[in-house]
Amino acid sequence: MKKGVMRPGHVQIRVLDMDEALKHYTDLLGLIETDRDDHGRVYLKAWTEVDKFSVVLRPADEPGMDFMAFKVVDEASLQQLEKDLADHGVEVEQVPEGELKDCGRRVRFNAPSGHTFELYADKKYTGKWGITEVNPEAWPRGLDGMKAVRFDHCLLYGPELAATYDLFVNVLGFYLAEQVLDGDGTRIAQFLTLSTKAHDIAFIHHEEKGKFHHASFYLETWEDVLRAADLISMTDTSIDIGPTRHGLTHGKTIYFFDPSGNRNEVFCGGDYNYPDHKPVTWQAEQLGKAIFYHDRVLNERFLTVLT
Amino acid sequence: MKKGVMRPGHVQIRVLDMDEALKHYTDLLGLIETDRDDHGRVYLKAWTEVDKFSVVLRPADEPGMDFMAFKVVDEASLQQLEKDLADHGVEVEQVPEGELKDCGRRVRFNAPSGHTFELYADKKYTGKWGITEVNPEAWPRGLDGMKAVRFDHCLLYGPELAATYDLFVNVLGFYLAEQVLDGDGTRIAQFLTLSTKAHDIAFIHHEEKGKFHHASFYLETWEDVLRAADLISMTDTSIDIGPTRHGLTHGKTIYFFDPSGNRNEVFCGGDYNYPDHKPVTWQAEQLGKAIFYHDRVLNERFLTVLT
């Protein structure tokens, strides 16, 4: 957080049928609906998140990610980051306060990878869901489905990883936790973090710009990953792969699809990092093991990404 | 155990290279070597087993299962079973005491499925490995790899499931815990048990006789299944599928291969059964989900079986 960027704050995802999507994100993932707006968007959060929302579903004709936003520690930091982005030659768009309900002004920009990101400093503080602020219980009763703990990160596909790295590391204050290098030493995957998490955003090289691989939600335990897998089956939800472990980050994971075709991950565990840690390197010839530690090969579905 | 047949007692497996096989079954699975004999066979047991061995590895030119044996509660029951087998028209072969070291006489016969089975009442009682008989600790320190708890069951492929059912249920005292029925109501898979376990032996229909699918070992927890998966990857062992859950029995599982190509399973959990429980039925059109509850399709490798 050396530039004041704290964590992933929200992601806006396009869905084809809002009722089906809501059922998926609430009954199955266990997110909580917190609001709706005039654009037909629905706002959701996971129970441990203290701000009002972290997932925004937007009705649309094709699935994918509109943008992902990071919360900044305060307005002063946001102004400095705005200036630093401009100095770096990044064009910045102002999104006014209230465009997302109960969210302060957002600073929007495109990364060289072709994805849209936002920074913001203010969002309505609602506290954790279902437990009190004083003498809080360990967890709330009444959570549904997978009981997702928090929106954790996104994995995105696109070109220009080096320029994207430069932007995230040198302007926004992320640091490199893990990477995949090809035989020439070119970075073909980069896992970037703001704190001790294994990653807050990850990029894998792809020829086309702006591809969306998945939005990921944190669970507490490997047993929760099993329960998630069971629920995927019980609800006849389309599974990608898992339960399994990643080589990269060593997180324990399962991938599946929302009814619109957006890929979700729920996962637990994963390595911790500090800025003085040398980045972990995986060699491209070990990419299968790097992605799926147990199978050691990529399944075909993993390679599909959304526009 | 209504006819005195208690549990799976041992399985003899053919291996191509004994050193590699031993490394697999001890360092990776965590079995303990307990003896060797003049035929080059090596005897192994899992730590909770009270008898001297449960797995016998035999050097051979092709992999597969020689036979599987069940322990009978006493000599009187063994004699009655011998008589019942003969009355049922089953040809019985006498294997003398000591043919397997420290094992009493064995009664050997073939099932209509084409597999060889044995019954025996006596084997040297060595007690659990690594803990005392008085005031025993919860588990022994010094176990390797997956720390397999016990040899649990085998899954076999072959024809004549109805006749095999008749033999196991009506002569040997097993009962049917689970089954898969095709559209005509024909049983194409049968999971048979002697106690409250989900299965002590299972058969899936196959045109050819005497096929071996896997020998299975019990683990304590889903976290142990994860550790097993990690170890499979760390030791570059060939994986089949998992970690996942079965629909049939609902056990949590992973399949992999020994260096000779014999499939092993390690698993935990699974439903309990009593003789008054109605058998659980899966429909053949749900076979994918019945076998692999999360993926809901059979992987190709699952279908391969050994002679």
Next chain:
Amino acid sequence: MKKGVMRPGHVQIRVLDMDEALKHYTDLLGLIETDRDDHGRVYLKAWTEVDKFSVVLRPADEPGMDFMAFKVVDEASLQQLEKDLADHGVEVEQVPEGELKDCGRRVRFNAPSGHTFELYADKKYTGKWGITEVNPEAWPRGLDGMKAVRFDHCLLYGPELAATYDLFVNVLGFYLAEQVLDGDGTRIAQFLTLSTKAHDIAFIHHEEKGKFHHASFYLETWEDVLRAADLISMTDTSIDIGPTRHGLTHGKTIYFFDPSGNRNEVFCGGDYNYPDHKPVTWQAEQLGKAIFYHDRVLNERFLTVLT
């Protein structure tokens, strides 16, 4: 099950306030109410049980256990057991079909320990709760609280352990899985089982007859024991001890009290047994570790038992 006695079938527990008791056994333990009768009794079951009920709550002025019943495999076995009890000099009381709703006739008798037991062969088969008989899911959604898997066993205190052993082992077909011996070799605790379970009934020596220590319910995992502990705290339920492990059986456990003062246990794991296993012995001087493996001392509350 060598005499046809299969498993614990039900326990009738006295409660002071039925509403409070029901809230405890359904919202907290996760049992399901299945019926009520004219005596004000309420019938409950755990979700994996195939018969209609396993716990009967009876409104009364003081807490404790009225009786515990075992299910027998069929009417023929019940008649034989009745005869064997009579031959053993045990007075038998006939409880007619329907005295407990949807339960067949029961054979009632007192053990030398001062407790009342019953045998029965028939109870309405309702199947597992919340899942289908064909292609069943792994578990039902909608379970409450601790999601108890089954009524598992009782621990009772009383005198005459040797005579009680004789009755249970030689007449009813139980076998001894574990025991505590004092310095003179006298058995001061006996854990008896019918199948591969660690115990179906247990007795600890006590000067007074007919004391009730606890009724125990099975959970799936150590994580479920943690959830149980959390729920005990969230509902301000009186805790005895745990989460911890027993030395005897090595099960992982937590003890707590219903609103009437009856002690409950929920636990998972525990050693498996077969009739050919030598009983596990704990020495009385290690009783602390035998009961509570981690603390290695008995807490005071453990020693309290109900009339």
Next chain:
Amino acid sequence: MKKGVMRPGHVQIRVLDMDEALKHYTDLLGLIETDRDDHGRVYLKAWTEVDKFSVVLRPADEPGMDFMAFKVVDEASLQQLEKDLADHGVEVEQVPEGELKDCGRRVRFNAPSGHTFELYADKKYTGKWGITEVNPEAWPRGLDGMKAVRFDHCLLYGPELAATYDLFVNVLGFYLAEQVLDGDGTRIAQFLTLSTKAHDIAFIHHEEKGKFHHASFYLETWEDVLRAADLISMTDTSIDIGPTRHGLTHGKTIYFFDPSGNRNEVFCGGDYNYPDHKPVTWQAEQLGKAIFYHDRVLNERFLTVLT
């Protein structure tokens, strides 16, 4: 980490008998010995730590903590912190490079609570133990005992919590994650963190200065906490309390003592925090539940602290 202070870097603990102590910290906790020095001190680390050591054992006549150190992101930050400490009126002692082997210069000072702390920017980078830097496996085989993941935090007792808070928050850049307030709103416990961890250092009010409650080590899972508890019993190690959960931080925990009487904790889980999270408050009248969430009372041993 807003002032560049990253994490707990090491703790120096006094032990009465080095051989016994080493056996405890390596065989039981699973730390790895990395060096010794001329003062008879022994250096240890946990396997995921990238620097050479995190625990220093010093032979002494009475147990307790000599000092605890935090690693700073770089020398420039260290110099700024030194200046800020001086500006805050804190006397600073210079400990030269090499006083602890392979550790750079340390800046030492006393907190108002009576404890000694250090800051340093450099320590020999040895990487994680037992796994490679490129294509690393999920965990190393060959870890002993509890397989401690990292030295995580200390809990200290002393007076002057407000002044200590001022020092840690305003000078060193910690933020308050959790607190206990008495009826007057006075803070009697403060849990301070540098990143998203539940705490990097915690203080509880005590009349006497410089008391040591425990040094804490992170484990991966609740199942690891059970294994730790089992190992405590198997090695006849003195237990304090657990396995249980804390109310404060909601971590899952067990407390025990090294052979010299120093209290250790191993724990897993626990809430995550960000600087924009409101501190979690527990009321002093709920202190029992705040400390031990399941028992909801403090055990007597918890109250004992070392000089």
